[in-house]
Amino acid sequence: MKIICPECKNDKEIKSDDIEVGRWFECDYCGVSFEISKIKDDGSPEIKIIEEEK
Numbered sequence: 001m002k003i004i005c006p007e008c009k010n011d012k013e014i015k016s017d018d019i020e021v022g023r024w025f026e027c028d029y030c031g032v033s034f035e036i037s038k039i040k041d042d043g044s045p046e047i048k049i050i051e052e053e054k
Helices: none
Strands: 002-004 011-013 024-026 033-039 045-049
Touching: none
Parallel strands: none
Antiparallel strands: 002 011, 024 033, 033 045
16 A cells, blocks of 8 residues: 655555554655554545654
8 A cells, every 4th residue: 555745745655454543654755754643434544744852
């Protein structure tokens, strides 16, 4: 399954076994970290950027 980076809009291939709430990934292109915040009714993940603490 492909997910789209919310920052740079490039896609990232992930295994369907890895789709679970709280799982995080890093974009291969821009390096931003994001996590799966919710699984929609159709089985697709909803993702959000993980804010870095300063």
